[in-house]
Amino acid sequence: MAAETAAPDFAALAVGDVVAERGFPLSRDSLVRYAGASGDFNPIHYRDDVAASVGLPGVLAHGMLTMGFAVQPVVDWAGDPGRVVDYQVRFTRPVVVDPVDGALVTVSAKVGQLDEAQAVARIDLTVKLGDDTVLGKAQVRVALG
């Protein structure tokens, strides 16, 4: 399947190569949009009063929203979303989204490991809000055979 879209050349990759970088400007609108698309209507993702009442520093982005967009630079690099065969993250720090200024989350995707036998590249993501890493062990396995 998906033979029509050119894949990156596995043989040309080296561990440590940065394959993609992108910034994601989040606003409260982004959170409402994700709530509707995903069906996760937990009010801590759109109501300041509810977030404050449970001791949060502000309204937070859904962890699954951050996981969802963080892989997109890899999808675009791979050329086809069907090439992503495995994706995992650890949620290490919340992303607070200011009602006026929003939040800018940056993603850098780097080759972490190459499985020559399977032609699978493990791409490691560094996902940050300012200087803080918000996802740990964020790894995407991309089949390039």
Added chain:
Amino acid sequence: MNPELQGRVYPPTEPYLVGREKVREFARAVFATNPINLDPTAAAAAGYADVVAPPTFAVVVQEHSLAQLLADPDAGIDFSRVVHGDQRFTSTRPIIAGDLLTATLTVASVKTLGAHSMVTAETAITDAAGEHVVTAISTLVIRGED
């Protein structure tokens, strides 16, 4: 949190029909720009029957299985104390609009760390033919009483 929950398998969820516009809506919500996620013509050119869902779309189907676990009085999970710890998706093939998917959750492990509990739930998602599509694995941390 009931430690004896480990190994429990919940009944398969009601089949979920993946709609083309739902895939496109979800794709836009996660800032997807790849045309295979958004444009049926581009998806067809890449060899797919319809638009391909983004890698994390399986959470929409998985959610129905997690709801069973969270609502189970036997599990004793206080949802207001639940924090999402880890998430993983391991795919056999991508989800495509038109798929009819069923989710079956297994409680893979229950651990206690001091006042906190951790439950790992593995949801196997299969298509109408019963073939595996993707397994969604969530680790939920249940914070202890303050």
